[in-house]
Amino acid sequence: SKMTVKAVKMGCMAPNVYSKVPDGGWGWTVAFAFFFVEALTYGIIKSFGVFFNDLMESFDETNSRISWIISICVFVQTFTAPLSTVLSNRFGHRLVVMAGGVLISTGMVIASFARSVVDMYITIGVISGLGYCLSFLPTVTILSQYFDKRRSLVTAVASTGECFAVFSFAPAITALKEQIGWRYSLLSVGVLQLSIVVCGSLLRPIIIKEQEEVKAQPPEEPAETKYMLENEQTRTSIESIDSGVEITTSPSNVPGKTKAEPKSEEPKEHVQILAENNSTPPEPKTKLLDFSVMRDYSFICYALFGLFATLGFFAPSLYIIPLSLSLGIGKDHSAYILSAMAIAEVFGRISAGWVLNKKPIRKIYIELICVVLLSVALFAFPFASEFWGLMTCSIFFGFMLGTVAGTHIPLLAEDDVVGIEKMSSAAGVYVFIQSLAGLAGPPLAGVIVDTTQNYSSAFYSCAAGMVLGAVFLSLVRPCKVGLCHRPQRGAEESAAGAASDLPEDFIDMDIGKGENSGKGENS
Numbered sequence: 168s169k170m171t172v173k174a175v176k177m178g179c180m181a182p183n184v185y186s187k188v189p190d191g192g193w194g195w196t197v198a199f200a201f202f203f204v205e206a207l208t209y210g211i212i213k214s215f216g217v218f219f220n221d222l223m224e225s226f227d228e229t230n231s232r233i234s235w236i237i238s239i240c241v242f243v244q245t246f247t248a249p250l251s252t253v254l255s256n257r258f259g260h261r262l263v264v265m266a267g268g269v270l271i272s273t274g275m276v277i278a279s280f281a282r283s284v285v286d287m288y289i290t291i292g293v294i295s296g297l298g299y300c301l302s303f304l305p306t307v308t309i310l311s312q313y314f315d316k317r318r319s320l321v322t323a324v325a326s327t328g329e330c331f332a333v334f335s336f337a338p339a340i341t342a343l344k345e346q347i348g349w350r351y352s353l354l355s356v357g358v359l360q361l362s363i364v365v366c367g368s369l370l371r372p373i374i375i376k377e378q379e380e381v382k383a384q385p386p387e388e389p390a391e392t393k394y395m396l397e398n399e400q401t402r403t404s405i406e407s408i409d410s411g412v413e414i415t416t417s418p419s420n421v422p423g424k425t426k427a428e429p430k431s432e433e434p435k436e437h438v439q440i441l442a443e444n445n446s447t448p449p450e451p452k453t454k455l456l457d458f459s460v461m462r463d464y465s466f467i468c469y470a471l472f473g474l475f476a477t478l479g480f481f482a483p484s485l486y487i488i489p490l491s492l493s494l495g496i497g498k499d500h501s502a503y504i505l506s507a508m509a510i511a512e513v514f515g516r517i518s519a520g521w522v523l524n525k526k527p528i529r530k531i532y533i534e535l536i537c538v539v540l541l542s543v544a545l546f547a548f549p550f551a552s553e554f555w556g557l558m559t560c561s562i563f564f565g566f567m568l569g570t571v572a573g574t575h576i577p578l579l580a581e582d583d584v585v586g587i588e589k590m591s592s593a594a595g596v597y598v599f600i601q602s603l604a605g606l607a608g609p610p611l612a613g614v615i616v617d618t619t620q621n622y623s624s625a626f627y628s629c630a631a632g633m634v635l636g637a638v639f640l641s642l643v644r645p646c647k648v649g650l651c652h653r654p655q656r657g658a659e660e661s662a663a664g665a666a667s668d669l670p671e672d673f674i675d676m677d678i679g680k681g682e683n684s685g686k687g688e689n690s
Contacts (some may be wrong), residue, residue, distance in 0.1 A: 179506020
């Protein structure tokens with residue numbers, strides 16, 4: 168009862184308690200917050216290219232040294248994912264996201280006063296990179312907890328904030344630079360990113376009591392029938408019978424205690440409250456980061472998929488404009504190609520969410536089809552030789568990128584991978600493994616370009632990584648079936664054996680005795 172009073176006193180700070188996954192409710196507010204978090208994190212990262220020429224001129228540095236700013240930022244963002252998971256499990260998603268917003272804004276604001284590219288490495292690369300991790304991952308994790316049937320669709324639609332940001336921020340920042348210069352423009356971006364703190368304040372924690380109620384299911388059902396019988400004004404003897412059944416069946420796991428003296432209702436309520444309270448707190452306290460997912464072969468295959476697929480996520484957006492310029496396409500038309508890619512990504516994310524939202528569907532196979540088509544799109548870029556060919560490849564790539572980029576992290580919550588219970592820890596480990604490819608992807612593509620003196624070769628390296636990712640993704644479902652079939656059967660057999668040890672008329676005998684005693688009292 169004390170916990171209930173605390174929850175009432177805390178008001179809006181209290182967690183939302185549901186008997187099952189709401190598939191809505193406050194989850195719509197969380198989805199709204201995730202939309203803007205996506206826009207202010209990945210949207211800014213992908214739009215940072217508008218500052219490249221200004222930074223090269225101001226610091227007198229090469230393009231490769233300036234590009235390391237984003238590479239370091241992406242690496243820190245993904246490498247510190249386990250830290251984000253630990254802090255979220257310890258302090259809650261809300262405080263971690265708000266702290267991340269402060270770090271992002273601080274790094275950007277300080278970067279506007281930088282005097283060298285090394286200062287940019289520290290401010291944007293390390294400080295803001297850590298803030299990006301603390302803001303993005305907890306938001307997508309808690310959003311997955313608010314939705315079940317609609318999870319894929321809602322996450323995909325909310326993740327389009329990144330695409331709208333790329334489409335709108337790039338021209339807006341370019342126009343702002345012409346008015347106040349790149350330093351004050353970067354300062355304005357940092358101040359704007361402070362609104363992530365507001366988004367983080369909307370992330371109310373959620374508690375699903377369905378698992379606790381499953382354990383206490385036998386005592387709850389008689390309680391419901393008791394109230395129904397009371398409303399029907401039945402005899403009081405039946406109430407004592409029901410309470411007896413509740414006490415004897417609730418500790419069904421304890422052998423030998425088939426009978427107990429019926430007590431008042433208050434102690435039973437206290438027992439149920441203690442059982443619920445004891446079942447929920449231990450998990451976040453004892454396991455801030457659950458590395459047991461690394462023993463799951465299906466998760467290992469999925470993590471390797473993310474590792475190799477990440478090679479093809481960032482490099483195309485960085486090299487599409489240089490590739491178009493090398494083909495003799497003008498700067499304006501090259502910008503149109505990038506904008507078309509961003510718009511196509513919006514439709515890809517929404518389409519993937521709509522398809523994955525269909526009930527009779529194996530989501531891991533749909534993801535595999537999208538990854539294979541994304542590999543085809545990457546292989547098609549080197550064959551484009553003029554504007555419309557490159558535009559077609561960019562639209563196709565953007566659409567397929569949206570189908571994969573908007574779903575690969577939420578797909579961890581599916582039972583084919585790890586399930587919603589281990590989603591938080593699995594997401595931290597998964598993104599941590601991705602960090603290696605996030606750091607190595609753009610420089611690796613750059614080395615290949617420098618060696619071959621051809622921007623098309625960068626897309627071959629991205630496509631090769633995506634094909635390897637597809638191979639490991641195709642192994643996720645077979646590994647899950649092979650590992651889980653036998654343990655599940657063993658558990659079912661043991662449960663059946665335990666049930667057979669109890670006499671079939673266990674409850675009937677108890678009820679019969681209660682009825683006889685009730686008749687004796689009435690007589």
